[in-house]
Amino acid sequence: MSNIMNSLYNMRILDDLARKETAIHKIHPLVKLLTTVSYLTVVVSFGKYDIGGLLPLLIYPSMVFALAELPVKPIFMRILLVSPFMIGIGILNPFFDHQIYLLGGKEISRGWITFLSILIKSGLTVTAALLLIATTGMDRLAGALRMLKIPRVFVLQLLLTYRYISVLMEEVARTLRAYSLRAPEQKGVHRSAWGSLAGQLILRTFDRAQRIYEAMCLRGFTGEYHTGGFKEIRVWELAYLAGWVLFFAAARIYNIPMVIGSLITGVIR
């Protein structure tokens, strides 16, 4: 029970973090969105055996973490939340892909390489997405999506889902609290109550959602979600975008660890 309340508060940490005022937070949301999208594109474009090439891309999340003064732990915990999916997708690779791959003189199955590459890629993409939310906030992000002319139905859906998750979880927490107080001997919810509990919950959530929607309509909501005006994109923000895009492109075209390695070995020779 307390877990649900905790995760509710934890969930809102991203909103709290987004309210900081560091240099990264002040960057125009559209610029951050485009940077993230180009980062994601580059990360997923790497081949499935190409782990070395992915490594330089670690620089981007590390820089954002540092510059935006974000705590690593809560964001890392969220990445762990999706880790079962990542493992689920990749775990069978070592069994199916038996070809031998030589790594530093040792033979390993190529399946392990692809598994590792899936883990790294999903880790990097999820981190980048979380960093975007933690430095921008959902409302401003939605504003940026609207600037890109994403249809308002989709943007609204995204925003309201994000908002209603907490509404639903509050209802869950309240219902479970009431249940557990009258069923002190039980661990969790007995299966005989699952149906009615879930049913109650969905009805209550409908009611709640209806009231929130009415409150929105009463204040002039007509389907467009206004998040306030944005400032013009400044030159240094464009430079931020251009800088990262160039770096991502370079990391995609050249195998940077290999280049550095051969430079160093060249110097030594």
Add this chain to the structure above:
Amino acid sequence: MSHHKLEAKDLHYSYPDDHEAVNGMSFCIYHGESVGIIGANGAGKSTLLMLLMGVLFPSQGEVCVGDVHVTKKTLSMIRQRLGMVFQDPDDQLFMSTVYDDVAFGPRNYKLDEKEVEKRVLHALELVGILHLKDRAPFKLSGGEKRAAAIASVLSMQPDILLMDEPTAALDPKSRRRVMELLTSFKHTKIITSHDLDMIFEICDRTIVIKNGEIAADGTTSEILVNAELMDKCGLEVPLALQNCPVCGIKKG
């Protein structure tokens, strides 16, 4: 100023399960009046507010704000002039900061961002929570949430304020603060509540509702002391007017 007048003419409304919640109500509320709407649970108070705001439409009869009928076409204009504060502030506060929440209404009316800021700050200042503007609504206390909900309506600069149980679930000090706030507003006020002491202090006029009909409509000082009427409608005389629990002496 006739355009601040709010008139209900022979309102009827039944819910889909045929429960008749409002059954022929008529009244007229004029500019600057503060009117308390009281009645037992299920008497039809909330339904009446919903009808006045145009969330529900009457099956018979009509609501007029000034000289404009509340219809789907006029809703946008009507809602700019009527501000409604919900019973549960959590239903009303859905944005990520208090500022954004109070700005939600003005932004929907496509005001210039500078004007939005001016209105938001003014509304927050009026209810005394300017210092909370960057906080997340869910982290506020009950009294602060109520103030934020009121500010979110004030920022739309309505002529008429409708409030559903504005003092419900507040501690005595917060309740007093909200009451002082309400008294300070010059708006036309329509307040539904079971807090009869609050109605007694704030409202000059009271409408008593029973089973979807108006049981009485008159000055608060006459209606709330009428023990027989109150009892008939499932209510009682405000505590402040009842016998002193310690010495038993009748007050008032």
